Amino acid sequence: MNQLAGKVAIVTGGASGIGREVALQFANEGSKVVIVDINEEKGKEIEKLIKDDRGSALFIRADITNPYAVNELYSKVEETYGKVDILFNNAGIFLEGRLTHELSFTEWKKLMSVNLDAVFLMARKALRYMLKNGEGVIVNTASAVSDVGYAQQAAYTASKHAVAGFTKTLALEYSNHNIRVNAISPGETETPLIDWYSKEELEAVLADYPIGRMAKPVEMAKAVVFLVSPDASYITGTNLFVDGGFTAK
Numbered sequence: 080m081n082q083l084a085g086k087v088a089i090v091t092g093g094a095s096g097i098g099r100e101v102a103l104q105f106a107n108e109g110s111k112v113v114i115v116d117i118n119e120e121k122g123k124e125i126e127k128l129i130k131d132d133r134g135s136a137l138f139i140r141a142d143i144t145n146p147y148a149v150n151e152l153y154s155k156v157e158e159t160y161g162k163v164d165i166l167f168n169n170a171g172i173f174l175e176g177r178l179t180h181e182l183s184f185t186e187w188k189k190l191m192s193v194n195l196d197a198v199f200l201m202a203r204k205a206l207r208y209m210l211k212n213g214e215g216v217i218v219n220t221a222s223a224v225s226d227v228g229y230a231q232q233a234a235y236t237a238s239k240h241a242v243a244g245f246t247k248t249l250a251l252e253y254s255n256h257n258i259r260v261n262a263i264s265p266g267e268t269e270t271p272l273i274d275w276y277s278k279e280e281l282e283a284v285l286a287d288y289p290i291g292r293m294a295k296p297v298e299m300a301k302a303v304v305f306l307v308s309p310d311a312s313y314i315t316g317t318n319l320f321v322d323g324g325f326t327a328k
């Protein structure tokens with residue numbers, strides 16, 4: 080408890096799934112939490128949950144693929160809390176499985192805009208605040224498929240490999256500024272992102288998981304809290320696989 084007292088943390092995709100759980104865990108640890116999402120109804124729900132529990136939270140509706148919206152949201156954070164200590168750069172989308180020759184360029188670009196462009200836009204601005212602050216921590220959400228290929232998911236897999244490379248590079252660039260940057264790579268996690276799997280598809284996916292089940296969002300959140308906490312003070316540039324053994328094969 081209270082490992083993050085006094086900190087200001089931004090969570091993108093904080094209205095649902097992994098981001099929602101991370102927002103709640105950050106608040107439990109004493110952090111002020113900024114929930115950023117396009118889903119206003121669910122985002123406000125999390126804001127209320129945290130406030131009802133005597134925490135401090137601010138929901139900001141923003142499409143983080145838009146650089147102007149990103150600038151505006153950081154201005155709101157500055158007005159409200161005056162600084163940024165932690166960024167959980169997590170919002171992401173997934174496409175229905177399709178072979179690459181059937182993938183449209185529009186779908187490819189849409190996925191890249193959320194899973195990669197927005198990760199850059201959010202991190203770039205956070206780094207400016209962190210450099211002023213003299214410290215900071217960023218955790219980017221990659222995926223178990225940030226290190227292996229995954230048939231019928233070329234765009235998603237490419238975007239997550241890119242997030243892993245981006246993470247390592249930021250770690251190199253900012254370690255001497257007291258800013259740590261890591262990634263988390265979840266395996267299949269029970270969130271709306273993968274709701275559309277049929278029962279058969281899900282069984283086939285789980286057959287690849289030595290642990291034999293999906294993760295709960297809280298199992299990701301605990302790892303993220305560790306990475307942003309002082310307990311991880313010597314960890315930067317790593318990609319932490321929380322994937323039930325998927326990539327151990």
Ligand SMILES: NC(=O)c1ccc[n+]([C@@H]2O[C@H](COP(=O)([O-])OP(=O)(O)OC[C@H]3O[C@@H](n4cnc5c(N)ncnc54)[C@H](O)[C@@H]3O)[C@@H](O)[C@H]2O)c1
Binds near residue numbers: 095116269
């Ligand atoms: N669930 C899994 O099995 C799994 C596995 C590996 C990696 N991931 C990654 O974890 C992250 C979170 O996924 P999740 O499973 O919690 O999904 P989710 O769908 O439950 O949550 C994603 C959130 O991101 C928000 N979002 C989407 N586009 C946005 C935009 N342009 N601007 C602002 N917000 C936006 C959505 O509204 C949603 O609330 C993603 O990056 C995903 O790729 C998930």
